[in-house]
Amino acid sequence: MNRLSSLAAALVLAFTMPAQAACPVAEHLIDAYGISFSGFGKPLPKAERPLLSGARAADLVVVSLPNRKGNVPDGFLHSALVDKGSGTVWIRRKGGFVPVDEWYGPVKLKAPDLAGCAVEAYR
Numbered sequence: 305m306n307r308l309s310s311l312a313a314a315l316v317l318a319f320t321m322p323a324q325a326a327c328p329v330a331e332h333l334i335d336a337y338g339i340s341f342s343g344f345g346k347p348l349p350k351a352e353r354p355l356l357s358g359a360r361a362a363d364l365v366v367v368s369l370p371n372r373k374g375n376v377p378d379g380f381l382h383s384a385l386v387d388k389g390s391g392t393v394w395i396r397r398k399g400g401f402v403p404v405d406e407w408y409g410p411v412k413l414k415a416p417d418l419a420g421c422a423v424e425a426y427r
Contacts, residue, residue, distance in 0.1 A: 327421035329413065330369050333384055333395065337411075341371040341379025343397070348408035354385060354394045356426075363389035364426035365418065380404075385426055386416050 338345015356364060369382040378401040385394045393416070394409035 327367055328417035328419060329384065329386060329393070329421060330367050332413070332417075333393065333411070334369055334372065337395070339369050339382050339395070340373060341376050341381075343380055344408075348395060348411070351394060351407045351409050353407050354410070356387070359387055360389060361425070363387055365421075365423040366426050367418070367421050367423055369395070386413075386418070386423075388416055388418070391416055 333339060336346070337348055365386050365388065367384045367386055369384055371379065371381070375381070379399060380397050381399045383396050383398075385396065387393070391413045392409075393411045393413055394407050395411070397404060397406045397408065
């Protein structure tokens with residue numbers, strides 16, 4: 305019986321804990337700014353929604369920034385808007401106890417490494 309409860313606990317943890325980001329850009333941003341469901345560990349400048357005139361649409365991608373400690377119902381969700389051409393990144397924070405939709409940045413990356421990243425086109 306004890307082995308069965310240990311197995312059940314392991315399965316619950318395996319299905320409730322988020323997978324670590326397999327995306328170098330996401331890993332870098334999460335580590336550099338302490339991004340989690342509770343916000344940022346390091347302050348970032350608040351910004352307006354990016355106006356990207358002059359940027360090529362093909363260079364703009366959105367990358368999810370997963371919460372390593374799991375999601376909570378009233379926690380924040382983060383994503384990054386990456387301009388592959390310029391290496392500029394903006395971070396979008398949504399959700400929270402009092403729902404928000406906020407932008408932070410821009411942050412410059414020398415060479416955004418998107419290998420292994422699940423990207424979406426920016427709309």
